[in-house]
Amino acid sequence: MILALLYPIGYMIYASFLDWSPSQRIGQAEFIGIRNYINLLGDAAFRESFWVTIRFAAIVVTLEMIVGVGLAMLLDRNIRGMVLLRTVFILPMMIAPIVVGLMWRYMFHPTVGIFNRMLKSFGFEGIPWLADSTWAFIAIVIADVWQWTPFIFILALAATQSLPRSALEAAEIDGANEWQKIVMIKLPLMMPVLIVTLMLRLIDVFKVLEVILVLTNGGPGLSTEILALRIFRTAQEFQELGEAAAMSNMLLMMLMVLTIGMFVYNRVKEAHVAQRRAVIEKDND
Amino acid sequence: MAVRKEIQNPAFYALIAALVVMSVGPIALMLATSFKTNIDVYDASVPAFFFSPTIKNYETVLCNFLWYEPAHVDYCDPTFGRALNNSLIVGLLSTGLTLTIGCMAAYALVRFQFMGRGTVSMGTLLMRIVPPAVLLVPVFGIWTFQYGLDQTYAGIILIYTAMNLPFVIWILQSFIVQVPIQLEEAARMDGANPFQVFFLVVLPIIQPGLAAAAIFTFRIAWNEFLLANALSGRSTRTAPVTIVNSITEYDIDWGVIMATGMLLAIPPILFTFVASKQIITGMTAGAVKG
Numbered sequence: 132m133i134l135a136l137l138y139p140i141g142y143m144i145y146a147s148f149l150d151w152s153p154s155q156r157i158g159q160a161e162f163i164g165i166r167n168y169i170n171l172l173g174d175a176a177f178r179e180s181f182w183v184t185i186r187f188a189a190i191v192v193t194l195e196m197i198v199g200v201g202l203a204m205l206l207d208r209n210i211r212g213m214v215l216l217r218t219v220f221i222l223p224m225m226i227a228p229i230v231v232g233l234m235w236r237y238m239f240h241p242t243v244g245i246f247n248r249m250l251k252s253f254g255f256e257g258i259p260w261l262a263d264s265t266w267a268f269i270a271i272v273i274a275d276v277w278q279w280t281p282f283i284f285i286l287a288l289a290a291t292q293s294l295p296r297s298a299l300e301a302a303e304i305d306g307a308n309e310w311q312k313i314v315m316i317k318l319p320l321m322m323p324v325l326i327v328t329l330m331l332r333l334i335d336v337f338k339v340l341e342v343i344l345v346l347t348n349g350g351p352g353l354s355t356e357i358l359a360l361r362i363f364r365t366a367q368e369f370q371e372l373g374e375a376a377a378m379s380n381m382l383l384m385m386l387m388v389l390t391i392g393m394f395v396y397n398r399v400k401e402a403h404v405a406q407r408r409a410v411i412e413k414d415n416d
Numbered sequence: 417m418a419v420r421k422e423i424q425n426p427a428f429y430a431l432i433a434a435l436v437v438m439s440v441g442p443i444a445l446m447l448a449t450s451f452k453t454n455i456d457v458y459d460a461s462v463p464a465f466f467f468s469p470t471i472k473n474y475e476t477v478l479c480n481f482l483w484y485e486p487a488h489v490d491y492c493d494p495t496f497g498r499a500l501n502n503s504l505i506v507g508l509l510s511t512g513l514t515l516t517i518g519c520m521a522a523y524a525l526v527r528f529q530f531m532g533r534g535t536v537s538m539g540t541l542l543m544r545i546v547p548p549a550v551l552l553v554p555v556f557g558i559w560t561f562q563y564g565l566d567q568t569y570a571g572i573i574l575i576y577t578a579m580n581l582p583f584v585i586w587i588l589q590s591f592i593v594q595v596p597i598q599l600e601e602a603a604r605m606d607g608a609n610p611f612q613v614f615f616l617v618v619l620p621i622i623q624p625g626l627a628a629a630a631i632f633t634f635r636i637a638w639n640e641f642l643l644a645n646a647l648s649g650r651s652t653r654t655a656p657v658t659i660v661n662s663i664t665e666y667d668i669d670w671g672v673i674m675a676t677g678m679l680l681a682i683p684p685i686l687f688t689f690v691a692s693k694q695i696i697t698g699m700t701a702g703a704v705k706g
Binding site for chain 1: 428431432436439442443445549550554556635638641642645646656659663673677680684685687688693
């Protein structure tokens with residue numbers, strides 16, 4: 132199993148040192164050392180798509196966290212049909228990303244799309260959704276928020292519903308209002324789950340590719356070309372497997388740093404809790 | 417604490433209604449468009465939902481499976497129909513393979529003590545982290561040049577199986593742990609050999625787990641685009657690949673493409689309604705339990 136995992140990674144690291152096109156066998160490719168990496172770092176387009184990725188990840192994850200957690204707070208009540216509601220909410224995540232892209236491309240269409248039709252019926256100008264670089268970025272953010280907010284909503288809802296009721300009741304007796312209960316009790320208690328959710332979403336956001344591929348194919352210009360999409364296009368359209376491998380390695384390293392950060396955070400947190408417990412026990416002695 | 421159903425304020429229900437419309441709306445719009453002719457799509461006077469529906473688009477997509485010849489199809493283009501068929505083959509075979517290997521591996525990991533327990537959860541985690549785009553180059557290289565598996569079903573099925581196995585093993589483990597060992601001992605006392613114990617005692621008990629794992633695997637194989645695109649040849653293309661190929665052109669036949677998209681979306685939607693509880697559990701596993 133370890134071998135099965137390490138072999139492709141080693142293969143990829145080796146490939147990233149080659150000038151390799153898909154028509155060649157790997158042995159025929161020319162060894163060019165770290166020139167792929169140097170080219171990439173000097174390549175303005177790569178840097179641009181790196182920043183697009185960071186911007187996309189930051190905006191999307193922030194929006195989804197705010198909306199998802201906010202909705203979970205609002206809907207944390209006993210109502211009939213909650214199960215059906217959750218089922219409906221996970222639908223966007225279940226259908227193929229390609230199909231999601233297709234739906235949004237239709238809705239963003241300049242003439243037949245529902246958004247522009249609505250704007251025009253109210254007498255406004257249509258918006259060039261996918262043709263203008265700012266609007267295209269907004270469009271992919273909207274599509275991603277639509278698809279993935281339910282994920283955060285469901286996790287946050289599960290977290291609020293498993294909170295200890297006693298703390299909330301105590302706050303109620305002390306006269307806390309709804310808002311105070313949320314800010315001072317619910318959110319701090321949910322923090323561990325929320326942070327794990329954030330990390331999971333952050334990891335997933337680097338995988339988003341199909342929706343953007345269908346919606347804009349990275350364009351106009353490079354405004355929506357996130358790194359995963361760039362890897363795909365470098366390998367598929369420009370036939371530069373070596374460069375794509377070098378990019379993959381960089382993306383992978385970025386994700387590794389994120390994951391290791393998550394682990395370290397958890398460890399530090401655990402150590403912190405253990406320490407506090409030890410202090411309390413000492414006080415009790 | 418007793419669960420009581422509270423009467424909420426109307427604004428609350430309005431919010432819920434708005435959310436439901438937002439999450440289902442685009443899907444409903446796709447469904448509606450798939451019943452429109454291309455002329456209706458481009459005609460601004462035809463409303464989004466109320467129009468005279470036609471099944472012509474579905475006839476066009478599925479023309480090579482129909483027993484009659486639709487009058488409006490001059491030339492039957494088998495691409496979409498074949499792609500859906502390919503998706504089905506790949507999805508079913510890779511699900512079957514993953515489950516077969518997965519349930520045996522999970523059983524072995526639970527019942528016999530040996531190294532590798534940590535590896536499975538580690539593998540699940542790693543598979544979550546690694547974006548498919550990163551797998552593109554190594555998988556393409558190894559599959560094409562070392563195994564010669566490109567353009568065949570086998571290549572695609574193999575990579576889906578490999579991608580899903582850690583997760584499936586991990587999920588099945590949690591079900592097998594709950595099978596009481598006394599049950600197996602009793603069966604052995606009655607003279608069952610290890611295989612009979614596994615197939616006749618353990619497997620029937622963990623059926624819900626198998627169902628959940630099957631849904632997850634099938635959905636991933638059914639929806640995946642990136643690797644399928646790199647590994648499939650002309651005749652083995654899966655449906656997501658053909659959709660992407662047909663929208664890069666400027667003149668899009670929205671009705672037909674929406675019909676294909678709808679056909680592609682139906683199985684996951686069905687699964688969601690049948691097994692939403694298991695899906696939510698699988699999705700939240702690891703985050704909530706910690």
